[in-house]
Amino acid sequence: MTELLPFLKSLISTSGLSGHEAPVRELIESTWQPLTDEMSVSRLGSLHGLKKGSSADPRPTILIAAHMDAIGLMVTSIQDGFLRVTEIGGLDARVLPGQLVTVHGRRDLPGVIVQPPAHLLPPGAKDGPVPLNHLLVDVGLRPRQVNQQVRNGDLISFSQEPVQMQGETLAGRSLDNRASVAALTLCLDELQTRDHAWDVWAVATSQEEVTMGGARTSAFHLRPELAVAVDVTWGKSPSTPDHKTFPLGRGLTLGWGPNIHPGLHASFKKVADQFEIPYATEVMPRHSGTDAFALQVAAHGVPTMVVSIPLRYMHTPVEMVALKDIRRTAHLLSEFISQLDIDYMDKLTLDELS
Amino acid sequence: MKSLIQELVETISPSGYEAKVRELIRTKIETLADEVQVDALGNLIAVKGGNESSAKRIMLAAHMDEIGIIATHIDEAGFVRFTTIGGVSRHTCIGGRVRFLDGTQGVIYYEKLENTSSLPTFSQMYVDVGAASRKDCPVRVGDVAAFDRDFSAYGDRVVSKAMDDRIGVAVLIETLRKLKKSPNQVYFVFSVQEEVGLRGATTAAFGLDPDIGIAVDVTRSGDTPKGHKMDVSLGSGPAIKVRDSGMLSDPKVVDWMVNTADDAKIPYQLEVLEGGTTDARAIQLTRAGVPAGCISIPCRYIHTPSEMVDLNDVKNAIELLLELISQEVELG
Amino acid sequence: MSADSTTKNPAPKIRAAQTRLLRRLCEACAVSGDESEVRAIVLAQVRPHADDIQVDALGNVLVIRPGRGRKKRLRVMLAAHMDEIGFMLTHHDGDGIFRFDTVGGIDPRQLPGKSVWVGHDHIPGVIGAKPIHLTTSNERKSTISIDSLRIDIGLGSNTKVKVGDRATFATKFSRVGPSIRAKALDDRLGVATLIELVKHAPENIDLLAAFTVQEEVGLRGAQVAAYAFNPDVGIAVDSTPAMDLPTWEGAGDGGENSRYNTRLDAGPAIYLADSATLADPRLVRHLVDTAESANIPYQIRQPGGGGTDAGAISRSRSGVPSISVSIPGRYTHTAAGIARVSDWRNTLALLHTALSTMTPDLLAIDR
Structure with missing residues (x-):
């Protein structure tokens, strides 16, 4: 049995920026090892874990995907012992000054993101938020030491430690989308004692924050009958618009839109209702902003679903989730999977009118 | 080398109309490769090297x-209205000259502007080919042209239009010429x-489904007066791409390139590009994914008619590429 | 001497x-x-x-x-x-979310996305920020005002945290090469x-x-x-x-x-x-x-x-x-x-x- 809180804390304390997911992948791999029958790593660094179904060969396959990559920064140049940086994944430069980071140089170096004093900035960057290209990273070393330890292209992770808060909530970096990786893990846990006809490929995808390349290539390789992207969505918090956000601790969301198969969506709703798992419908009128966008169009195309966990302060180092919502997501996935009949695909229909 | 580059860059072949340059390249490589083919989209693909089943496919x-322009309308007075092919910027067009595939030359100018402090839009520009009327105009709707600018060599720095990416083409041709033997099966794709x-x-990578992909393209530099900040400069060696705005190079490929360059004492720079991407992205994302990276030639004034590169970087890029592909490859 | x-x-x-x-x-x-x-x-x-x-x-x-x-x-x-320098809680909006004001000279640009310790018990909290996805590019050009920021201590209520409590950045001390970061x-x-x-x-x-x-x-x-x-x-x-x-x-x-x-x-x-x-x-x-x-x-x-x-x-x-x-x-x-x-x-x-x-x-x- 995976203990959610300690596992999630270790997940978000492990680095794994887009394209460089190896550290977190190894942690997930060791956790999934006893829960799966077969594992592999894709050429782009996604982790595939197969939990075999109970029906006769060849079995249909469902792919459940959660991206494991994290946003961060990259060194673009070194000046007088200070690092200039660019982003990996979407970052609001306004949350960066004063953040603690780890620079992955020849060895890991703790550092801090610095907003230079106004008089050292060019005109136009003096007032208001200082843009990312004017911020610096200071690793507390002397210039000569920095030149030995750091080179252009080195990665920088946030180093905010997990903050365990009241009401069974956790805050920290990379909860987008390690919270969903934890949900996949709990789902695999539950499936140990459940009968399921279908094969399940649990996939921790790489590079979602940049190209969604992990999901795209893994789905092409594994050719599943169904695919579910598990991701986080915007949690209701001060200053967010009500109509685009979902309260923490009150359940998950089921995506609805062009990236989502309507029949599959209906099936998920039915299972959620049946097991009284609270949910909200989240409308995604265009690009879902999740791996589902890439999963859906892999090879011949795949019926795809999005299940999301509300998360506050997305893409800041203090993202926040309610553990309850992660457990609910895991439970919904495992119930859905164990209810999948061998002839589910024959019954699945796009027709919303019937 | 200079004459090869000159021939390549002075050939007019905008996107979608690559026939001329393809034929030129074909004549250069036909005798060098084991096999040469052209695929459905027009990619020219030359193969060389080991064909044992264990050979890595690179x-x-x-x-x-x-980049170029395409005619959208010929007005009664014989002026050619156009739209762009690829990332042409407006400020490089005014007073510039173009050459159509059939050799017709023209100059770009623009209508009188209400607001003279801003650049004209492309729809306010036209090409004057010296025609007096529509009937007199040799250009038809749909005809394509590229910038018309001769090759110049300022010592080791060479300047021309289309250095992006004919310089990469030159690197591939020279690499192919110098590649005596390889345990790998190497596909030289002129895309x-x-x-x-x-x-x-994108389609070439799907068709070839390689084990490793390397693009050779140009990248920006940060070594011009008050230019944008980028730690890449002309003459400091080929740039090993770590990332650009469309991809993160596979870290195993980056390490392979860095270690190879270090071992062979070939100068190089590490590139973090904040705008633009290359064919490496397309290779990386094909099928089940391919470890991919890029060797870039630092280039000033990209997408203008005067793109400048340093021949020393070109020479070192060829050496690095040769080192990479002529030995057995084991990515970490 | x-x-x-x-x-x-x-x-x-x-x-x-x-x-x-x-x-x-x-x-x-x-x-x-x-x-x-x-x-x-x-x-x-x-x-x-x-x-x-x-x-x-x-x-x-x-x-x-x-x-x-x-x-x-x-x-x-x-x-x-x-x-x-630090913060003082000024109002409880409910459900663990507090308004706050700064004590001493703090650049408001240093606040979003930080974790904090509240009160003598160092109750953990965070100062969040709107997700970048929900902001406009114009919005990102102006500083996030203190008025729009909150200290969030998690779901529910807590008798240990009340209006008037002080808070500081939750930064652990570390030695970094020849330096101290704290x-x-x-x-x-x-x-x-x-x-x-x-x-x-x-x-x-x-x-x-x-x-x-x-x-x-x-x-x-x-x-x-x-x-x-x-x-x-x-x-x-x-x-x-x-x-x-x-x-x-x-x-x-x-x-x-x-x-x-x-x-x-x-x-x-x-x-x-x-x-x-x-x-x-x-x-x-x-x-x-x-x-x-x-x-x-x-x-x-x-x-x-x-x-x-x-x-x-x-x-x-x-x-x-x-x-x-x-x-x-x-x-x-x-x-x-x-x-x-x-x-x-x-x-x-x-x-x-x-x-x-x-x-x-x-x-x-x-x-």
Whole structure:
């Protein structure tokens, strides 16, 4: 049995920026090892874990995907012992000054993101938020030491430690989308004692924050009958618009839109209702902003679903989730999977009118 | 080398209309490769090296297309209205000259502007080919042209239009010429339609399904007066791409390139590019995914008629590429 | 005259124990007006070394270590402030979400996306920010106002957290190569230095140590402490910003950084002038001479704005010759500052050596 809180804390304390997911992948791999029958790593660094179904060969396959990559920064140049940086994944430069980071140089170096004093900035960057290209990273070393330890292209992770808060909530970096990786893990846990006809490929995808390349290539390789992207969505918090956000601790969301198969969506709703798992419908009128966008169009195309966990302060180092919502997501996935009949695909229909 | 580059860059072949440059390249490589083919989109693919089943399949890609314009309307007075092919910027057009595939030359100018402090839009510009009327005009709707600018060499620095990415093409041709033997099966792909969205490399990569992909393209530099900040400069060696705005190079490929360059004492720079991407992205994302990276030639004034590169970087890029592909490859 | 001949008390050193103490000091929360956590540490540290210890009406810790011998001794007041910048909860919006205001000078651009400690129990919380996905590019061009930010302590209610509680950035202390990375280095570095001076007080002077309160909101603690001590000389031991960063254009393009205030690795910063004090030239000369003869690196802080407890001391009663000696630190008043251990060590060495050679002759000549 995976203990959610300690596992999630270790997940978000492990680095794994887009394209460089190896550290977190190894942690997930060791956790999934006893829960799966077969594992592999894709050429782009996604982790595939197969939990075999109970029906006769060849079995249909469902792919459940959660991206494991994290946003961060990259060194673009070194000046007088200070690092200039660019982003990996979407970052609001306004949350960066004063953040603690780890620079992955020849060895890991703790550092801090610095907003230079106004008089050292060019005109136009003096007032208001200082843009990312004017911020610096200071690793507390002397210039000569920095030149030995750091080179252009080195990665920088946030180093905010997990903050365990009241009401069974956790805050920290990379909860987008390690919270969903934890949900996949709990789902695999539950499936140990459940009968399921279908094969399940649990996939921790790489590079979602940049190209969604992990999901795209893994789905092409594994050719599943169904695919579910598990991701986080915007949690209701001060200053967010009500109509685009979902309260923490009150359940998950089921995506609805062009990236989502309507029949599959209906099936998920039915299972959620049946097991009284609270949910909200989240409308995604265009690009879902999740791996589902890439999963859906892999090879011949795949019926795809999005299940999301509300998360506050997305893409800041203090993202926040309610553990309850992660457990609910895991439970919904495992119930859905164990209810999948061998002839589910024959019954699945796009027709919303019937 | 200079004459090869000159021939390549002075050939007019905008995206989608690569026939001329393809034929030129074909004549250069036909005798060098084990096999040469052209695929459905027009990519020219030359194969060389080991064909044992254990041989690693390495795809090298340099795009042979260039940015340009395409005629949208010929007005009664014989002026040609146009739209762009690829990332042409407005400020490089005014007073510039173009050459159509049939050799017709023209000059770009613009209508009188209400607001003289801003640049004219493309729809306010036209090409004057010296025609007095529509009937007199040799250009038809749909005809394509590229910038018309001769090659110049200022010592080791060479300047021309279409250095992006004919310089990559030159690197691939020279690499192929110098490659005596390889345990790998190396595909030299001269790709089409890169400037309009990596289209040639996308289909070529799907068709070849290689084990490793390397694009050879140009990258920006940060060594001009009050230019943008980028720690890449001309003459400091080929740039090993760590990332650009469309991809993160596979870290195993980056390490392979860095270690190879270190071992062979070939100068190099590490590139973090904040705008633009290359064929490497298309290779990386094909099928089940391919470890991919890029060797870039630092280039000033990209997408203008006067793109400048340093021949020393070109020479070192060829050496690095040769080191990479002529030995057995084991990515970490 | 060498330092050794005037004092039996050996010179203090910065070792692991001192660094551990600095860690405890930096990780304590003592926002101006509620310095009790740091005060408790200071009291425990100085108690074994001094008989005369008082906590005054504002909360300053006043420690006297009288010298020895018959000769007339200078009464030298040293002041280091215990308080730090931070936040106060101003309203509970419900469900663990609080409005807050800042205490002391904090750039609002330093707030979004930080974790915080609330109250004496260090209840964890975060200051979130709207997801980038829900902001417009125009929105990202303006600073997030404090009005729109909240401290979020998680779902539900908590009897331990209430309006009026203070909060600080939740930054753990760490050693980084030759540096220290921590919050509140301004002025826990000074507090740690002053604790060492109390423990190793030179016997040629009466050492009057004031661990002051409310410096960040107007030098208010030092004002009453100086009145109470009525010293001959005042020295503020503080931390001052090092702004030794590259300019955007870089030095090659004529973008030399000419306003760095102080630099790391250049030693203790001796003040000549700030907006609160014009340092007493006799003290300046004494400190500079001491540093040069003892081979201790030092720097002159660039004259300019700002102010330390020395301002309040110098204006006390009929006036007190005063000066500030500061340990340079980058990124003052943010979640994480960076200072060099070597600068701390040299500041302690300079102060101790300078104090050990102070006699009433120092003030015999007119200013």
